[in-house]
Amino acid sequence: MSLLELKNVYKIYGELHALDNVNFTVEKGEWVSIMGPSGSGKSTMMNIIGCMDKPSKGEVLLDGVDIAKESAKNLTAIRRDKIGLIFQQFHLVNYLTAVENVMLAQYYHSMPDEKEALEALERVGLAGRAKHLPSQLSGGEQQRVCVARALINTPEIILADEPTGNLDEKNEEIVVDLFHKLHDEGTTLIVVTHDPEVAEVAQRRIVLRDGKITKSVVNENFTGKIRFS
Amino acid sequence: MKKRQMFLRMITASLMRRRSRMLVALLSIAIGATILSGLVTIYYDVPRQMGAQFRSYGANMIFVPADTAFTEQDVRQGAAVIQAADLVGIAPYRYENVRINGIPVVAAGTDMQGAQAASPYWHVDGAWPAKDGELMVGAKVAESFRLKVGGEIELSYTPETRTQEELKTVQDQTCTYQITGILDTGGSEEEYVYMSLPDLAKLTVDDGKVDVAELSVSGGAEQLEKYIEQINAAVPAVTARTVKRVTASETTVLTKLQALVLLVTIVVLALTMICVATTMTAVVAERRREIGLRKAIGASDKSIVGEFLGENLLLGLLGGIIGSLLGFIFAQQVSIHVFSSSISFRLWIVPVTILVSIAVTGLASLLPIRSATEVDPALVLKGE
Numbered sequence: 346m347s348l349l350e351l352k353n354v355y356k357i358y359g360e361l362h363a364l365d366n367v368n369f370t371v372e373k374g375e376w377v378s379i380m381g382p383s384g385s386g387k388s389t390m391m392n393i394i395g396c397m398d399k400p401s402k403g404e405v406l407l408d409g410v411d412i413a414k415e416s417a418k419n420l421t422a423i424r425r426d427k428i429g430l431i432f433q434q435f436h437l438v439n440y441l442t443a444v445e446n447v448m449l450a451q452y453y454h455s456m457p458d459e460k461e462a463l464e465a466l467e468r469v470g471l472a473g474r475a476k477h478l479p480s481q482l483s484g485g486e487q488q489r490v491c492v493a494r495a496l497i498n499t500p501e502i503i504l505a506d507e508p509t510g511n512l513d514e515k516n517e518e519i520v521v522d523l524f525h526k527l528h529d530e531g532t533t534l535i536v537v538t539h540d541p542e543v544a545e546v547a548q549r550r551i552v553l554r555d556g557k558i559t560k561s562v563v564n565e566n567f568t569g570k571i572r573f574s
Numbered sequence: 575m576k577k578r579q580m581f582l583r584m585i586t587a588s589l590m591r592r593r594s595r596m597l598v599a600l601l602s603i604a605i606g607a608t609i610l611s612g613l614v615t616i617y618y619d620v621p622r623q624m625g626a627q628f629r630s631y632g633a634n635m636i637f638v639p640a641d642t643a644f645t646e647q648d649v650r651q652g653a654a655v656i657q658a659a660d661l662v663g664i665a666p667y668r669y670e671n672v673r674i675n676g677i678p679v680v681a682a683g684t685d686m687q688g689a690q691a692a693s694p695y696w697h698v699d700g701a702w703p704a705k706d707g708e709l710m711v712g713a714k715v716a717e718s719f720r721l722k723v724g725g726e727i728e729l730s731y732t733p734e735t736r737t738q739e740e741l742k743t744v745q746d747q748t749c750t751y752q753i754t755g756i757l758d759t760g761g762s763e764e765e766y767v768y769m770s771l772p773d774l775a776k777l778t779v780d781d782g783k784v785d786v787a788e789l790s791v792s793g794g795a796e797q798l799e800k801y802i803e804q805i806n807a808a809v810p811a812v813t814a815r816t817v818k819r820v821t822a823s824e825t826t827v828l829t830k831l832q833a834l835v836l837l838v839t840i841v842v843l844a845l846t847m848i849c850v851a852t853t854m855t856a857v858v859a860e861r862r863r864e865i866g867l868r869k870a871i872g873a874s875d876k877s878i879v880g881e882f883l884g885e886n887l888l889l890g891l892l893g894g895i896i897g898s899l900l901g902f903i904f905a906q907q908v909s910i911h912v913f914s915s916s917i918s919f920r921l922w923i924v925p926v927t928i929l930v931s932i933a934v935t936g937l938a939s940l941l942p943i944r945s946a947t948e949v950d951p952a953l954v955l956k957g958e
């Protein structure tokens with residue numbers, strides 16, 4: 346059984362088909378990129394996979410459970426237990442320190458553990474920044490805190506919507522490197538990106554256009570490492 | 575780390591690190607709590623203060639003879655039943671008809687210190703008589719006879735028992751007095767002349783009876799009734815009564831005043847609630863992104879409600895503590911300016927103020943917090 350399976354998924358806003366009969370499968374441990382022009386439905390699809398929105402029609406099977414049919418309360422629980430989210434805007438709680446932001450995810454998931462949270466920050470290279478507030482961190486550092494927060498509960502699947510959209514090359518490399526490590530540990534990754542270099546390091550990339558998947562390319566020489574030209 | 579510890583860490587961080595925002599909310603709660611605790615303090619202190627005020631408007635108990643007359647000793651005996659701390663003043667009065675230049679006036683013999691204590695509102699131009707041979711005259715008497723402070727006055731007395739024969743032959747008893755003061759009360763007291771009981775006894779050549787005694791007693795209406803019962807039982811020569819008019823109006827004014835204070839308190843609490851609700855609505859609107867983020871990383875509606883409620887209850891607690899302290903200062907100022915006396919501190923008002931401000935804050939933030947749970951977590955993914 347696949348980890349994630351979208352079957353004939355539609356998302357319709359009035360006349361607009363933001364998702365138009367999408368069929369899409371992701372295996373456990375796979376690393377997939379989603380590309381496509383602005384307004385093609387990438388975020389809409391991520392919201393549905395991330396249990397924050399429901400499709401107008403179709404089935405979304407996550408671990409065999411059709412999340413299109415779950416209650417809002419159950420969706421919150423599924424999101425908490427199985428999904429790690431990374432956003433283009435580095436969404437952090439602005440009055441909590443880096444380590445507190447990471448602990449927040451633990452708090453909602455199970456038990457806050459400062460030691461574990463510090464270890465996660467160390468993994469993203471921010472051990473020395475644990476006590477800083479988001480306003481005292483650079484954009485790249487903030488995004489790495491978001492990565493630490495997304496991985497702290499060892500989710501089955503990490504969803505990243507343009508995680509490198511606001512980062513410079515160096516930070517982009519650090520984040521992609523982190524994805525690589527997560528992939529090596531068996532985490533499933535779905536990454537929306539406009540950046541072809543980031544898209545190409547994945548095992549597979551699909552392209553959305555007007556709510557339809559128009560292309561699906563498998564990376565024959567997958568290494569998981571970013572190659573700058 | 576326990577979940578509860580993280581919870582406390584989060585809500586204190588939210589209050590401490592978002593200080594400027596929270597100050598507005600805290601200020602409105604603290605002002606509400608200040609007025610609440612101030613008014614409640616005044617509410618409970620008003621009977622004491624008003625009692626003192628009313629007592630300064632004269633006697634609230636009166637002794638009259640059970641038979642036709644009684645002596646000063648009977649009066650003192652009756653007064654002894656009242657606890658010394660409750661007895662503000664006692665003034666025995668004896669009235670006799672005397673003449674000034676042949677024109678009759680009423681002379682009142684009394685205990686000057688007692689009269690001063692029992693009738694503190696009496697206004698005397700000059701001084702109260704302090705020794706034998708001194709008296710004060712009522713303002714009307716002073717006007718009729720053109721009397722001045724420092725002047726002298728001769729009083730004559732004709733005993734009622736004299737026969738027609740004796741009236742023609744025997745000289746009236748006369749005495750000369752020094753006028754120390756002119757009494758101004760706005761009442762019938764202005765038509766009398768006041769001297770000490772021994773002086774009046776000397777003028778009338780007898781040991782003297784007393785006609786009436788006025789008393790000023792502190793304590794509520796119930797206490798007053800209890801004393802009256804005890805006095806009437808213990809001293810047969812004395813019939814004690816309340817002076818109805820003053821004590822009754824004291825009670826009605828008190829009730830009205832307390833109702834007013836209560837009403838103002840309720841209005842202030844309602845205003846505080848509206849103010850807190852408005853601030854919280856703004857705070858929730860401002861924090862939509864944060865709420866969406868918390869939900870996106872797995873916060874249930876219950877934990878969102880818990881966190882906001884926790885923050886607000888903490889605010890209520892802080893506001894309550896500040897308010898109960900400021901409230902006492904506020905009540906103290908009001909008391910000093912209105913009643914010119916300081917207020918008694920009631921410890922129980924502190925926890926009550928804190929609890930009420932927590933409750934009001936909690937109640938006021940229910941609707942705003944409910945709207946927080948309606949934030950769509952997908953909001954944060956959209957990016958802005």
Ligand SMILES: Nc1ncnc2c1ncn2[C@@H]1O[C@H](COP(=O)(O)OP(=O)(O)OP(=O)(O)O)[C@@H](O)[C@H]1O
Nearest residue numbers: 358361362363381382383384385386387388389390
């Ligand atoms: N709540 C909504 N109501 C109506 N239309 C919506 C709503 N959310 C998204 N859309 C529309 O759906 C389409 C797909 O939006 P989506 O956000 O998925 O695009 P995207 O591929 O993520 O674009 P971008 O690269 O700019 O982030 C857009 O045309 C958008 O206007």
Ligand SMILES: [Mg+2]
Nearest residue numbers: 387388389506
């Ligand atoms: Mg998007």
